[in-house]
Amino acid sequence: MTVRMADMSWPDYEAKIKNGAVVMLPVGSIEQHSYHLPLGVDRYLPAAVAEEAAQTLNAVVAEPIVYGARSQMRMGGGQTYPGTTSLRPDTLMAVLRDVLTAFVDHGAKKIAIVNGHYENMMFTYEAADLALREAKILGIDDVAIMRFEYWDYMTKETIAALFPDGYPGMELEHAALIETSLMLHYRPALVDMARLPQEAPGDFPTYDLFPATRAGVPPSGALSPPNRATAEYGARIAADCVAGIRRDIAAVFG
Ligand SMILES: [Zn+2]
Structure with missing residues (x-):
């Protein structure tokens, strides 16, 4: 049977919720991911x-x-x-709050937000808090929401194997080794390895400056070189993430 809400009938969904299912909500983006990856990387990978x-x-x-x-x-x-x-932040907050509140209305007691886009981090944090405050006002106080970034489940061993010269951090991993490897694993038809950029990593000052320009961003938009990406690395990263998420959801929600 499918795990995808959109592929379920409402009675099947209702039965799952009544049976105590965790509702997992991937949160992504539509964003440039260099020449070799599609715009939907952050939408595909957390899902x-x-x-x-x-x-x-x-x-x-x-x-x-x-x-x-x-x-x-x-x-x-x-x-x-x-x-x-x-x-914009108020739109994203409104969408997240409405969707989380709908799950609560459906009777969901266990919700997990699976973030796949760095900039969503604090907004998912705030939306979880707001949705629970709203539930409490309605007299519902037995809902729990966990949230995480899927890439944080990569193990130390995997990071050491992938980055023998040091891990630049996920914020510089945009369209780089991790995302390219994961796309080669999950969605290889959407990766064009013939179009890998040949560039130095991004180089940014400590501050942000507006109006925004592309200063410091490598021309392709990848912030670190993706050149060593392989489907095998992708399978290893995916296995870490899946195992870690299963372990923590089981630990938190039973
Ligand atoms: Zn991304």
């Missing part, structure tokens, strides 16, 4: 990891929030690239 993790959990994976928070230059290359399509 792929969540759907795989859900196979052995009592869980439903909701349709992702496809659009995300405004791309920042030092994390995603910024808004100046065609295709990068973002929500």
Whole structure:
């Protein structure tokens, strides 16, 4: 049986919720990901990891929030690239709060937000808090929401194996080794390895400056070189993420 909410009938969904299923909500973005990756990387990857993790959990994976928070230059290359399509903070907060509140209305007691876009981090944090405050006002006080970034489940061993010269941090990993490897694993038809950029990494000052420009962003929009990416690395990263998410959801929600 499917784990995808959008592929379920409402009685099947209702039965899952009544049976205590965790509702997993991937939150992504539509954002430039260099020459070799599609705009939807941050929309595809958290959903792929969540759907795989859900196979052995009592869980439903909701349709992702496809659009995300405004791309920042030092994390995603910024808004100046065609295709990068973002929500302003109040819109994103409203969408997240409405969707989380709907799950609560459906009777969900266990919700997990699976973030796949760096800039969404604090907005998902705030939305979880607001949705629970709203539930409490309505007299519902037995709902729990966990949230995480899927890439934080990469193990130390995997990071050491992938980055023998040191890990630059996920904010510089935009369209780079991790995301390219994961896309080669989950969605290889959407990766064009013939178009890998040949560039130095991004080089940014400590401050942000507006109006935003592409200063410091490598021309392709990848913030670190993706050149060593392989499907095997992608499988290893995915296995870490799926195992970690399963372990923590089981630990938190039983
Ligand atoms: Zn990304």
